[in-house]
Amino acid sequence: MQRLIPYLQIARLDHWFKNIFILPGIILALYERPEIGGWVLGGRTLLALLAAGLVASSNYVINEILDAPRDALHPVKQNRPVPSGQINVALAYFEWALLAVLGLGLSWTLGWAFFMSALALWLMGCGYNIPPLRFKDKPYIDVLTESLNNPLRLLMGWYVAGMTVVPPASLVTAYWMVGAFFMAVKRFAEYRRINDPEVAVRYRNSFRHYNQERLLVSITYYAVAFGLTFGIFLLRYRVEWLLSIPFIAGFIGWYIHLGFLPDSPAQYPEKLHRQTGFMAYSVFCAVILVALLFIDIPIIAEFFEPTLRTR
Numbered sequence: 001m002q003r004l005i006p007y008l009q010i011a012r013l014d015h016w017f018k019n020i021f022i023l024p025g026i027i028l029a030l031y032e033r034p035e036i037g038g039w040v041l042g043g044r045t046l047l048a049l050l051a052a053g054l055v056a057s058s059n060y061v062i063n064e065i066l067d068a069p070r071d072a073l074h075p076v077k078q079n080r081p082v083p084s085g086q087i088n089v090a091l092a093y094f095e096w097a098l099l100a101v102l103g104l105g106l107s108w109t110l111g112w113a114f115f116m117s118a119l120a121l122w123l124m125g126c127g128y129n130i131p132p133l134r135f136k137d138k139p140y141i142d143v144l145t146e147s148l149n150n151p152l153r154l155l156m157g158w159y160v161a162g163m164t165v166v167p168p169a170s171l172v173t174a175y176w177m178v179g180a181f182f183m184a185v186k187r188f189a190e191y192r193r194i195n196d197p198e199v200a201v202r203y204r205n206s207f208r209h210y211n212q213e214r215l216l217v218s219i220t221y222y223a224v225a226f227g228l229t230f231g232i233f234l235l236r237y238r239v240e241w242l243l244s245i246p247f248i249a250g251f252i253g254w255y256i257h258l259g260f261l262p263d264s265p266a267q268y269p270e271k272l273h274r275q276t277g278f279m280a281y282s283v284f285c286a287v288i289l290v291a292l293l294f295i296d297i298p299i300i301a302e303f304f305e306p307t308l309r310t311r
Contacts, residue, residue: 006081007095010064011057014270019052021150021175025157028167031293036162048110048160052153054103055118059125061096065089066129073203113159121152137205140218143183150179170233177226182269184222185255188215189264219259223252239301240292247285254278 026045030037064071068082081087100122107118127133128145135145151172158167191210194200200207230248234241258278259266265275273279 006086007091009081010061010087010092011095011099012060012064012270013053013057015056015060016049016053017270017273018056018149019049019153021153022048022052022157022160024175025154025159025167026161027157027290027293028171029158029161029163032163033161041161044110044160045157047106048114048156051103051106051110051114051118052121052156054099054106055122056103056125056149058096058099058103058122059129061092061099062125063129065092065096066134070203073199110160111162113164114156117152117155117159121149121156124148124152139206139209139214142206143180143187143218143222144176147176147179147183151175168233168237170229170236174226174230174233177222177229181219181222181226181252182255182266184215184219185259185266186269188212188219189259189261189266191215192260193263193267219256223256226252235304238293239304240295240297241289242300242304243297244285244288244292247288251282251285254281 022045026041030041064080064082064087067077068080071077071080072083078084082089082092104115104118104122107115124145128135128142136142154167154172154175187206187210190204191200191207191212194203194207197207197211200210227249255266255278258264258272258275265272
């Protein structure tokens, strides 16, 4: 068992919590078609979470293998199983392939659209980590490609619920931009944690371009892009969500605050659960969004009815 533990560690099972981003797709599908709910959907949801976890773990394994030389230069990541010599690299490559086969095979049983979303998730992980593409070494492209995992998970939730149409583009884009916001804050926190531009470049090639100012500008851009595209969605499809704006703005501000903390938890999203206040507020925001999705408040639509003449 002791020999197996490092192989479990590089699969990053603790990162499977990110598959919670599948659930909004399912909730939106239920809003669109309430009749699809039931025990069958519950079982399919569990299978979807498992399939997404296996595909994501395949991506994590290849990330651990190919990042090992640079992780050895990081003050914390140098203790990971691969750079610290606890892993047989040939077996790790086998683990990468096996997890992909299992995850994609399970995805196939959940429908063609779900399978294509899962395959895209795996291919994005390959492009992000494997040369010559290796998107993670390219500034801004690194954030935009990794954050594509968010809308792909949204699509997985949408399609596992049995939807056959594409969800609104404004919502998919907003989901992408908020993911890019999270990733940019993570980059910012990493850069501050290393606190040495030369060491930072040796650890992550994109830091050759990044600095604190550029990262803060990108954080602002992604946050604004999220707000604008989310605003388009809620005005077109669910005007009641206007009431959630102050709470979502508070969430964005709080997350930026986390990025400034010493050894920021934004570097390690899997450890954010230790920020009990922030997690409680996140759950509160989620409850508000779900409630406003299913509670109609007609006066809001009347209040925001366009008054300017349109052509």
